[in-house]
Amino acid sequence: MKPKQIKVQNSSILFIRWEDGNESNIPLAKLRDSCPCAICLTEKLKESESYIPFYSDTQTKIEDLTIVGNYALQIKWVDGHNTGIYEYAYLKKIEKMQRPN
Numbered sequence: 001m002k003p004k005q006i007k008v009q010n011s012s013i014l015f016i017r018w019e020d021g022n023e024s025n026i027p028l029a030k031l032r033d034s035c036p037c038a039i040c041l042t043e044k045l046k047e048s049e050s051y052i053p054f055y056s057d058t059q060t061k062i063e064d065l066t067i068v069g070n071y072a073l074q075i076k077w078v079d080g081h082n083t084g085i086y087e088y089a090y091l092k093k094i095e096k097m098q099r100p101n
């Protein structure tokens with residue numbers, strides 16, 4: 001499944017229209033929280049159960065989006081973080097994901 005259209009709405013939602021006509025609306029804070037890169041995953045393992053995610057403005061604003069091959073989206077955030085490569089299948093999952101604790 002590939003996106004037909006990708007855009008950021010109201011500086012807070014990543015909107016994706018998929019080739020089958022379905023749409024995803026993913027809050028940017030959730031997208032950042034779900035960053036699949038090794039740095040973020042390692043940080044997450046260190047979190048305690050009482051951890052409350054907090055993101056500053058620059059961490060939840062997208063500076064640039066790059067299509068990687070034909071399977072993923074690389075997101076560069078305004079704070080410079082750009083190691084997260086979001087596979088399309090993963091993006092579809094994030095929308096429905098809850099934090100695992």
Ligand SMILES: [Zn+2]
Nearest residue numbers: 035037040084
């Ligand atoms: Zn990351």
